[in-house]
Amino acid sequence: MNADEYNERKIYSEASGASAFVDDQVSIRLNEFGVYEECLMCDEKREDIDRVCYVSPNLNSDINETVVSHELFSQHEGISFDDRIGYYLSLYVGHVAEGDFREKASSGGMGTWIFAELFRQNMIDAVIHVKGNSNPNDPILFRYDISRTLEEIRSGAKTKYYPVEMSQVLKLVKENPGRYAIIGIPSFIMSIRLLAMKDEVIRERIKYTVGLICGHQKSSKFCEALAWQVGIKPGQLEHIDFRKKMPGGQASQYGLEFVGYIDGKKTTIIKPKSELLGQDWGQGFFKQLASDFTDDVFNETADIVLGDAWLPEYNKDYQGNNVVIIRNPEISELVKLGRASNKLNLDEVDVHTIFRSQASHYRHTHDELAYRLYKKDKFGEWRPQKRVDPSKNIGLLRRKVQDLREEISIKSHVVYKEAVDSDNLDHFVREMNILSKKYKGLYKVLVIQSKGVKGIAKAVVRRLSPKKNK
Ligand SMILES: Cc1cc2nc3c(=O)[nH]c(=O)nc-3n(C[C@H](O)[C@H](O)[C@H](O)COP(=O)(O)OP(=O)(O)OC[C@H]3O[C@@H](n4cnc5c(N)ncnc54)[C@H](O)[C@@H]3O)c2cc1C
Known part of the structure; x- marks a missing residue:
């Protein structure tokens, strides 16, 4: 790939900032649609850009998450492997019982607790995570930052559905010796792993990786x-x-x-x-294109993975619970001690329970990626190499869902920009509601198809019949 090709294909890049970190001629900026873009500013025929592509999972066609995770985890004693969730030493669902970690968090609080515990046990000196931007003159609301005290670590709690990039914090890691832990969505953790293969300092200093499960990334x-x-x-x-x-x-x-x-x-x-219009994640408002071309649902290269346990048996509790996948033996020990000392309230669960918590995400991100790849190939467009083979065999209605999700996500970016330019929110609401209603209609047809008319009639009768006295 030369510089010209890179700049054409970069829309598929996750723009984690890793490319900007490895090459001075790559600039990174939030574009007019609120999406980070890494741009190679040089002679378009420049050929020596292997390092730039290497650290971007979607532009690296040689090494995938299966190869990296095998290298990292397969040798650990007692490790298991599942085709869908990858390697695991232990699997849990639950939350932090200690203090107010859970209350201050998005979900069960494990995201902040694991950093706090690594820090308290003197296993790290600093945490790289996403916090509010402390610069009041900068319109960017959230950014990767480095925390060096317990208080700072705790102030970084909560999910930010906001674009972020790592180029600046990686530079700080390079300049400041120490032991770091980092959190990130799947493509970012994979970028860190790829970077670590080429950069000894990063490999030595970034000791632990905490992976988030990520439906998709949003624009600002x-x-x-x-x-x-x-x-x-x-x-x-x-x-x-x-x-x-x-x-x-x-x-x-x-x-x-x-x-x-x-x-x-x-x-x-x-x-x-x-x-709020746009909050149905299935519809994919403001989704970044690269998110639709990852096949890593369970952050396969991270030492520990966290997500939301929106399972019927856990979802009733508004405070929230995490799903937890552990691959690193030291983190596994830490969590075992946390459970033994009642700091953590975690149930041991099986692979099926973990998978069930992300079943729709897996269908979209992994299974139906086949159809998105098929469409790219059909139109002769370049697209990233994936572990899923292109195919259109996913059922007519599911193909329609995929087509509509693509239309919604593209239009949300464009129509919103038109709304801002004309200072008219109604334009956005009107145009996007048309597609949103179409999407909901399609889902009703899917429900009828899966349950059958008889099944729906039974469900209606059940709902209408008076409840029996206990
Ligand atoms: C864009 C995005 C999409 C997600 N999609 C899903 C999903 O589809 N399914 C699912 O189960 N879970 C998803 N999650 C994860 C989920 O929202 C929670 O973050 C996770 O369950 C951890 O919750 P917690 O209470 O343990 O974390 P907390 O204790 O609240 O800590 C959260 C940690 O995440 C860091 N963080 C926040 N935003 C980001 C970010 N954008 N990038 C990197 N680090 C960040 C914070 O700095 C903090 O360290 C997503 C997260 C993000 C950021």
Whole structure:
């Protein structure tokens, strides 16, 4: 690949900042659609860009997550392997019982606890994670940052559905000796692993990787569009809590808290996510293209993986629980001690339970990637090499779902920009509601198809019949 080809294909790159870190001629910036873009600023025929492509999983056609995870984990005593979730030493569902970790977190609080515990046990000196931007003159709301105290580590809790990149923090790691732990979505952790293969300093200093399960990445316009719906215009949002826990509801029925200016007055507004257009993750509003070309659902190269346990048996508790996959023996020990000392309330579970928590995500990201690849090949377009083979054999209605998801995600970026340019939120709401309703209609047909008319009639009768006295 030469520089010209790189710049054409980079829309498939996860733009983690790893390419900008390894090559001075790669610049990284948030583009007009609120998506990070790594751009090679040089003679378009420059050929020596192997390192740039190497650290970007979607542009590296030689090494995939299966190869890397085998190298990292297969030799551990007692390790198991599952085709779908990858290597694992232990699997859990539950939450942090110690202090207020869970209360302050998005889900069960393991994301913050594991860093705190590594730090308290003197296994690391610093944590690389995503925090609010402390620079009030910078419109970017969240960025990767380095925490060096327990207090700083705890202040980084909560999920940020916001684009981030690692080039600056990686430079800081390079300049400052120490033992670091990092958190990231699957493509970012894979980038770190690829980088570590080429860079001895990074390999030695980044001791532990915490992986998040990630449905997809959003653009920075996602939170802007949500805030505008509650009256906070673009540029006026100061802070957002994407995962406000709502007492009384289910964990998956969380809310959002917005802090921003309405008519010059600072205001805080909390809204259940169900009342905001664009919050149905299946529809894929403001999705980044690269997310649709990863096949790594369970962050296969991370030492420990965390996600939301929105399973019927755990979802009832609005405080939330994590699914946890552990691959690193030292982290496994730490978690065992945490359970033994009642700091952690984790149930041991089987592979099926972990998989069940991400069944729809797996169908979209892994199984139906086959159809997205097939479409690229059909139109003769370049696309990343994946572990899934291209195919159109996924059923007519599922193909329609995939087509509609693609249309929604592309249009959300474009229509939102038109809405901002014309200062007209209604344009966005009107246009996107048309597609959203079409999507919901399609899902109704899918339900009828899967249950059959008789099945639906039975369910309706069940719902309407009076409850028997116990
Ligand atoms: C973009 C995105 C999509 C996700 N999609 C899914 C999904 O489909 N299914 C699922 O089960 N879980 C998903 N998650 C993970 C989930 O939202 C929780 O983050 C996870 O369950 C950990 O919760 P916790 O309470 O243990 O973490 P907390 O204790 O709240 O800690 C969260 C940690 O994550 C870090 N962090 C926050 N945002 C980011 C980010 N953008 N990139 C890297 N690190 C970050 C924080 O700095 C903090 O260290 C997603 C997360 C993100 C960021």
